[in-house]
Amino acid sequence: MLAAEVSPAVHRRFLDQAKDHPDYPTDKGYLKDGDSDDDVIALSKQVLQAKKGSGFAAMLIEQCQTLDEIPDTVKTFLETVAAEMALPKLDDTDAAGDGEDGPDDPDPLDIDIEGLV
Secondary structure, X not given: OHHHHOOHHHHHHHHHHHOOOOOOOHHHOOOXXXXXXXXXXXXXXXXHHHOOOOOHHHHHXXXXXXXXXXXXXXXXXXXXXXXXXXXXXXXXXXXXXXXXXXXXXXXXXXXXXXXXX
């Protein structure tokens, strides 16, 4: 899936880096000068399939040099994580404006010591 979302230039950079990795699947062959974009993508997909789960997909993503080159799947995932993990805004306080937590937010320092003992 990721392989379909990146440009041939990213695949070329990936294959150029991956060829030196000690775990490169040598039986798949190597990038040759003059390979067409289709050949580059096909080889890249073969390498990624052979090394699935070995970090080679991360190496492919690392070869994205601009935001436009990052696969949409990765961008969407990161945007979702960022939205769900965002901290509340500092101005999200009660109407009194005294900086205290709102009525639904218990004060973490308001502990009933008698109830704990």
